[in-house]
Amino acid sequence: MLNWSSWKPLPLTTPFTEQTLAETLNGGQAFRWNFLPAESCWQGIWGQHAARIRFYDTTTLHVSTPRGNKSTPAALATYLRADFDWEAAVDSLPWRSDPHLHKALLAYPGLRILKQPFPEAVLCFLCSATKQIPQIKVMCERMAKSLGNEIIPGIHALPTWEQLAAASEAELRALGLGFRAKNIKKTADLLASSPQLLAQIEAAPYPEAKAQLVTLPGVGEKIADCALLFGAAKLEAFPVDTWIIKVLEKRYALSGWTPPQLSQFGRVHYGPLAGFAQQFIFSYERKNPA
């Protein structure tokens, strides 16, 4: 394909498996990666970048990027946090005293938390309310096609908040966003009037960042934690969703606990990388429901 560079190695400090690569890219952290059977690779979009990735061996990915976009390989390394020591992070989790966590860690060796552009993480998770991953992906794709920049022919970035503010609620509803359209429109208008707000939130320590984020229309505790975990590298953020509630109820015998109590439990039990632990538990539970 003329538009794409040849495959180049991207070394990983933490070993990986093919299944873990799939889970990292398409397991509910991000919504803009698709497997292309014909090319047998993952193709994804973030910010104003697009890339193709395929598993080469446990410590090497192969990467192809659009020709002429020289900054994309470095941006991809940042997005994947390729140089972070995930193995040490895993070892710091309380797996020695938590057999269920231990099982989940072994099931996804090398699983990592992406560093997505913060503004688009907020957008994607605003779409996530009571939706499953495939439907969230459809909503993101429609917003990109209709409102976002075309990065290369046929591949569109998600709209910026500025671009979203320029659309009407009716236009957003027409993209199938449902009741989320109103929240996205209101948040877009608010962010358009404070252009530095998201950058300030991202730069703030987790507790302040979360407190600020939940003031955006449609952003509650869960969406704020997802955006901070997957879009701002705040690994202490511990999203409490229906899956995690189920896990903690059934596998940790915590039935009857309220979401805020479970959130507190998660932070105390899993520690400063609670969100990282959450991702293993989440992935494991979706594949092996209790």
Place this chain on the structure above:
DNA sequence: AGGCAGGTGGCCA
């Protein structure tokens, strides 16, 4: 055919 899906905000005791 009706209920439910990686939630949130508003209203009521």
Place this chain on the structure above:
DNA sequence: TGGCCACCTGCC
């Protein structure tokens, strides 16, 4: 504070 419910849409 704590519980309940509407809210879009599509898929089982």
